[in-house]
Amino acid sequence: TQLLEQSPQFLSIQEGENLTVYCNSSSVFSSLQWYRQEPGEGPVLLVTVVTGGEVKKLKRLTFQFGDARKDSSLHITAAQPGDTGLYLCAGDNGGFKTIFGAGTRLFVKA
Amino acid sequence: ETGVTQSPTHLIKTRGQQVTLRCSSQSGHNTVSWYQQALGQGPQFIFQYYREEENGRGNFPPRFSGLQFPNYSSELNVNALELDDSALYLCASSLDFNNSPLHFGNGTRLTVT
Numbered sequence: 001t002q003l004l005e006q007s008p009q010f011l012s013i014q015e016g017e018n019l020t021v022y023c024n025s026s027s028v029f030s031s032l033q034w035y036r037q038e039p040g041e042g043p044v045l046l047v048t049v050v051t052g053g054e055v056k057k058l059k060r061l062t063f064q065f066g067d068a069r070k071d072s073s074l075h076i077t078a079a080q081p082g083d084t085g086l087y088l089c090a091g092d093n094g095g096f097k098t099i100f101g102a103g104t105r106l107f108v109k110a
Numbered sequence: 111e112t113g114v115t116q117s118p119t120h121l122i123k124t125r126g127q128q129v130t131l132r133c134s135s136q137s138g139h140n141t142v143s144w145y146q147q148a149l150g151q152g153p154q155f156i157f158q159y160y161r162e163e164e165n166g167r168g169n170f171p172p173r174f175s176g177l178q179f180p181n182y183s184s185e186l187n188v189n190a191l192e193l194d195d196s197a198l199y200l201c202a203s204s205l206d207f208n209n210s211p212l213h214f215g216n217g218t219r220l221t222v223t
Contacts (some may be wrong), residue, residue: 006152033211042114042200042214043153084187088152096166096207098143 004101012107019105023089037086064101079108114215125193131186141207160207174202185219
């Protein structure tokens, strides 16, 4: 069974701080995605990483795919209250199913 | 471009009843996947429909069933509801079944009492 473990489960920080959240698995994935979900809404895709070692930047967010394509990280620089939400990593193994981790719930205090 | 829409937004049912949830896929998308998200958890894959056929299924019992229509909209049916079926049910459409990015609706919040 493929599992994606995310850490930490919950993070509460002050505005302006930096943070990193992690997504780990013992399985290899053909791609990993990061989604953000706000209360009462569905997840929204932030990025897809495909190549081992790949780094993608989206404004203050930096995403990295591990060399072995088993793990990924999301780093946020100078967090803002608008970054508050549930961050989900999701993996594809080349099949029909995308599996999700349990998420990291981020709260950024003003 | 119309996004994924789900109905109803909220639903309360009694244990043992049956429920039907509906999803309209994003324009141009032929694949619909359904997920169950319990409180505090990530979405769990229920099944996927591609061109009106079930294309794969997660670890859910047969009382969870679905349909996809010629316009690629979809239904999720759950029979003999149990208390543990209380969750947010998310529908996601994608361009194709083969690892295309998922576009989610805002879900249906089902409460079983």
